Amino acid sequence: MSKTTRATLALQKAGVAFRTLTYTYDPSAERIGLQAAEAIGADPRRVLKTLMAQVDGKPVCVVVPSDREVSMKKLAAAFGGKAAQMMRPAEAERLTGYVVGGISPFGQKRAVPTAMEETALAEETVFLNGGQRGLQVEVAPKEACAALNARVAALVA
Template sequence: MSKATPATRALESAGVAFTLHTYDYDPDAESIGLQAASALGEDPARVLKTLMAVVDGKPVCVIVPSNQEVSMKKLAIAAGGKSAQMMKPPEAERLTGFKVGGISPFGQRKAVRTVLERSALAHDQVYLNGGQRGLQVRVRPADVRDVLTAVVADVIA
């Protein structure tokens, strides 16, 4: 597994301190985020999942704890829109340049508005996808917010 991905290169160029963590990715897992948390031996609230959504026709990246679901109504409001829906996997892959199960909020092909679930900031360190299946980066949540210029909001259902 290559440790150099568009995500890790984006973090390095932004000067963000991070550590890499690999695990055995299970493509058949019911929840990729929960499987990652289990494989890493981490609290699912600290292992964040990166989801791609569409708010009023515009792409939005939303980051929430792996054990939570996104409220589409709250996401729409946080992104300044009226309605939100999840993006279809092929569209998310095309837009981000990453495969589903390996989508990172860092180093996406095109920068999009990002919404970070407020509860993520309660942790010293969080895990996010590092740009490929089975690779996570551990970073400070404040760095996630700052590097992505993310809107911080309560977006969990």
């Protein structure tokens, strides 16, 4: 497995310090983020999942702890919209250039507005997908937010 991806290159370009971790990706896992947390031995609240959604029909990227669910109402409000819904997997792959299970908020093919769950900023470091299945990057959440130009909001149900 290559530890150099569009995501790691984007982090380097942004000057964000990070550490990579690899694990055996389980394609049959019911919840990918929780499987990643278990595989790397991290608390699920520190392993953030990257989700692609739409607010009022416009694409957005959402980063929340792997053990929580996104509130569509809070997500829409975070972007000043009325309605939010999850993006279809095929559309998320086309838009980001990554495959489901390997979608990173960093280095997406097309940059879209991003929001991060506010509770993640209480952690010293968090883990995010590194741009391929089985690769996580450990970063300071405030640095990740800055690199993504992400808005911070209460996003979980």
